[in-house]
């Protein structure tokens with residue numbers, strides 16, 4: 393079977409690495425294509441470029457190359473309805489329809505769905521004007537949680553400590569700071585607790601758990617400084633105990649999938665539930681309709697199954713015939729190496745020499761890299777550049793292995809946090 397993978401980040405490198413080991417590719421003569429891919433992905437797939445907003449172009453490629461499965465990595469093409477266009481022509485697609493991708497594409501949509509299906513989450517109000525939003529603040533206590541409704545690349549959430557700050561942030565949001573995404577603002581109750589992520593695959597009817605993880609969103613050590621796309625992650629997240637897992641499954645994931653199916657918009661793909669583990673139990677912070685980046689990297693390091701088989705089963709509504717996927721008991725940990733200046737103004741073009749970073753079994757997933765057109769050298773080409781990932785029986789060993797690999801890499805204009813996994817390590821020591 394030929395597979396087309398869309399995307400270019402560390403998440404897609406991890407997916408390509410795992411898909412390349414699938415029977416369909418490794419044994420049965422199938423081909424893996426990646427669009428646009430990156431220099432790391434090129435080791436596992438045939439990379440090429442095409443405008444994925446042009447659905448006819450994607451369809452023509454799939455027909456020409458007899459693509460048996462399309463795996464859509466990032467959220468934008470999903471929210472743009474690419475999965476619908478491909479399915480309408482009979483292609484098997486891993487990723488939700490435009491309607492179901494509203495789960496990530498509109499925070500108001502998800503909050504309303506939670507309300508209808510009685511899913512534990514923060515109380516909220518949807519607002520569509522500055523006046524309405526300011527008036528609604530009276531119903532909340534600080535800190536105020538304000539969210540632009542649409543996709544804002546992780547930057548659309550403001551947590552304001554005072555009423556004055558909240559009003560100023562609302563003025564920015566309705567003033568166009570997030571473009572269309574801020575035409576509606578959701579105001580939420582603040583939830584207190586530790587955050588963790590839970591992943592599940594679903595074909596719209598069957599739901600299979602697909603691992604847990606925790607990430608580090610802030611750029612600075614000790615979880616300080618501005619928010620980023622994620623500076624590191626580890627899996628599993630032992631803070632998600634078997635009891636919490638069962639509760640998330642029955643009170644959050646199952647009603648979500650059932651409600652979407654009942655609404656006539658069944659969800660097919662990965663459900664990434666961002667959770668707040670509060671004193672009252674796990675509550676939903678948000679859904680993402682794709683694998684997390686860098687959480688995907690640690691999940692793929694632990695997955696002991698044929699990834700293509702699971703993704704195809706999702707895409708063809710055959711998940712009910714699959715066993716619950718097995719993950720290694722080991723911990724996987726990934727350290728993000730970013731370009732200096734990230735997240736505000738990452739330095740582009742920095743020279744990278746990976747040396748023998750993978751010698752001890754770590755894997756260096758490429759996120760934002762490019763090959764220099766003139767001399768073929770590897771260069772930084774984005775904020776987050778490399779994801780150095782290792783797996784070992786304990787988090788302490790996985791971390792040691794990952795940082796040993798980081799230290800072998802020459803990347804003078806890069807940096808990383810040195811404390812990935814600190815919360816879990818402290819818990820392990822206690």
Ligand code: ATP
Pocket residue numbers: 514537539544545546547548549580581582583584587666677678
């Ligand atoms: P991302 O894409 O970065 O995951 P997002 O823009 O989709 O983020 P959310 O995940 O909803 O937005 O919120 C971002 C962060 O804000 C959360 O990870 C959490 O730390 C914090 N947050 C969001 N909602 C709440 C809440 N109700 N109470 C407390 N903290 C919250």
